[in-house]
Amino acid sequence: MKKICLAILAALTMWSWSAMAAIDAQKAEDFVKDLTQQGIEQLINSNASEAEKQARFTKLFNEDLDLDFIGKFVLGRYWRTATPKQRADFIDVYRKLNIQTWSARFNEFKGKRFEFLGSESSKSADQVFVNTQVPMPEGAPASVKWRVKETGGKYRIVDIIIENVSLAQTARSEYTGYIQKSPEGVNGLIKDLRAKLK
Amino acid sequence: MKKILTTLCIAALYSTLNISSACAAENEDSALESYNRAMFNFNTKVDDYVVKPVAKGYRAITTDFIRERVRNFFANLKEPASMVNHGLQGNFADSGKSLGRFAVNTTLGLLGTFDVAGGWGLKRNKTGLDATLAKWCVPDGPFIVLPLLGPSTPRHTVGLAGDALADPTYWADYYASFGKDWERYSFYYGLTALGFVSLREANLDMLDNLTSTSVDVYGTIKSAFLQNRLKLNVCATQDGQPASYDFDFDDEDAFED
Numbered sequence: 001m002k003k004i005c006l007a008i009l010a011a012l013t014m015w016s017w018s019a020m021a022a023i024d025a026q027k028a029e030d031f032v033k034d035l036t037q038q039g040i041e042q043l044i045n046s047n048a049s050e051a052e053k054q055a056r057f058t059k060l061f062n063e064d065l066d067l068d069f070i071g072k073f074v075l076g077r078y079w080r081t082a083t084p085k086q087r088a089d090f091i092d093v094y095r096k097l098n099i100q101t102w103s104a105r106f107n108e109f110k111g112k113r114f115e116f117l118g119s120e121s122s123k124s125a126d127q128v129f130v131n132t133q134v135p136m137p138e139g140a141p142a143s144v145k146w147r148v149k150e151t152g153g154k155y156r157i158v159d160i161i162i163e164n165v166s167l168a169q170t171a172r173s174e175y176t177g178y179i180q181k182s183p184e185g186v187n188g189l190i191k192d193l194r195a196k197l198k
Numbered sequence: 199m200k201k202i203l204t205t206l207c208i209a210a211l212y213s214t215l216n217i218s219s220a221c222a223a224e225n226e227d228s229a230l231e232s233y234n235r236a237m238f239n240f241n242t243k244v245d246d247y248v249v250k251p252v253a254k255g256y257r258a259i260t261t262d263f264i265r266e267r268v269r270n271f272f273a274n275l276k277e278p279a280s281m282v283n284h285g286l287q288g289n290f291a292d293s294g295k296s297l298g299r300f301a302v303n304t305t306l307g308l309l310g311t312f313d314v315a316g317g318w319g320l321k322r323n324k325t326g327l328d329a330t331l332a333k334w335c336v337p338d339g340p341f342i343v344l345p346l347l348g349p350s351t352p353r354h355t356v357g358l359a360g361d362a363l364a365d366p367t368y369w370a371d372y373y374a375s376f377g378k379d380w381e382r383y384s385f386y387y388g389l390t391a392l393g394f395v396s397l398r399e400a401n402l403d404m405l406d407n408l409t410s411t412s413v414d415v416y417g418t419i420k421s422a423f424l425q426n427r428l429k430l431n432v433c434a435t436q437d438g439q440p441a442s443y444d445f446d447f448d449d450e451d452a453f454e455d
Contacts, residue, residue: 069447072447073447076450077450079450080450097411100411101407101411104407105407108403108404120441122444123444123446124446124447129443129444137266138266138269138270138273138313138322139273139322139324140321140322140323140324145443147443158447159443161443163426163429164425164426164428164429164442164443165422165425165426166425166442166443166445168447169421169425169443169445170418170421170422170425173417173418173420173421174412174413174414174417174418174421175413177414177417178413178414178417189413192413193413196410196411196412196413
């Protein structure tokens with residue numbers, strides 16, 4: 001009897017321990033709801049000027065996307081050997097390029113809305129996938145999964161998976177493959193990415 | 199030595215992630231890669247000088263309304279392939295829906311240009327031979343770039359060919375031009391070309407955006423194409439295994455060529 005009690009106690013402690021360590025899926029979902037509704041849907045459909053939209057989008061992007069975390073991942077094994085200046089330069093140009101790309105592409109979501117389909121756990125305890133879909137005028141709805149990470153109570157997006165295609169993984173394949181072939185390595189990548197900025 | 203290390207890394211990746219063939223596909227053979235890049239450059243040239251200008255011209259002379267009719271028309275021609283393949287995958291209800299959609303949209307929907315069945319709740323649910331083969335656990339094979347048709351894999355290519363055989367206009371043309379060899383398929387080829395232009399038009403903005411921000415368009419398209427296909431590989435991702443996008447952010451070697 002004592003043994004069973006101990007086992008139950010141990011199980012309960014472990015359960016509550018893991019529950020404490022893991023990210024709160026409901027809060028993550030609320031965070032993405034806030035982001036898509038107030039951030040994206042209202043921003044796109046508002047009557048604000050293009051410059052105003054751009055400024056609001058940039059703010060949203062910087063606050064809600066953990067680009068330092070993503071940038072480290074997309075540089076792969078080259079992150080470790082990169083100098084602090086290379087790291088900072090890369091994150092900077094990667095951030096600008098993403099803002100440029102996404103402020104152009106979010107217009108594709110004009111008039112569309114995100115439907116929330118619950119969440120999906122990740123192997124990483126501090127992360128969770130929030131599943132959404134966007135109904136399309138023709139054909140099946142597009143699947144959009146938001147990978148949310150919690151850092152000290154703050155929720156941020158670390159990856160967006162559209163139709164099974166992870167943006168972080170695609171960027172990593174592109175950049176690491178590029179560095180491998182570039183004679184100038186990481187500096188070559190930073191230089192060529194800067195050339196892509198408008 | 200590097201080769202051995204790479205092999206070990208791939209083996210480790212296999213055993214930990216268990217994505218099997220799909221993951222290996224991102225690490226491509228160097229001879230195959232040089233062929234692929236050459237073919238990709240050729241396709242890009244054809245696109246720059248012919249396909250893209252034609253697609254832009256098509257956009258300039260048509261309205262949204264017309265383009266949607268055209269897209270619907272081509273989507274409707276794929277319903278027979280969906281019907282057969284839903285059946286081959288054992289989804290008989292979906293197979294019946296595809297048949298119903300084809301019957302309703304071809305007649306009431308004026309040759310498929312209007313999605314009448316969609317309005318009745320029979321939503322489009324496309325599938326094809328590629329998805330069937332994936333369900334039967336046929337491996338995908340390496341990434342290959344086809345002339346004009348672009349990114350593919352061996353299984354994807356077989357799927358394209360099989361689905362083309364289920365296209366009703368192919369058979370309509372075959373019988374309509376019976377005995378007149380010289381004009382056989384000319385109608386079908388014309389339609390296929392229009393379908394190609396319609397598809398290119400729908401992707402103009404997306405591809406322009408991609409080429410303006412990517413430092414390696416080939417690498418980006420290859421990675422995205424292969425990731426998108428992983429959702430078909432139901433055999434490789436059984437229950438209890440992490441999804442392909444649930445990678446570890448601390449894994450330094452994942453997804454690198």
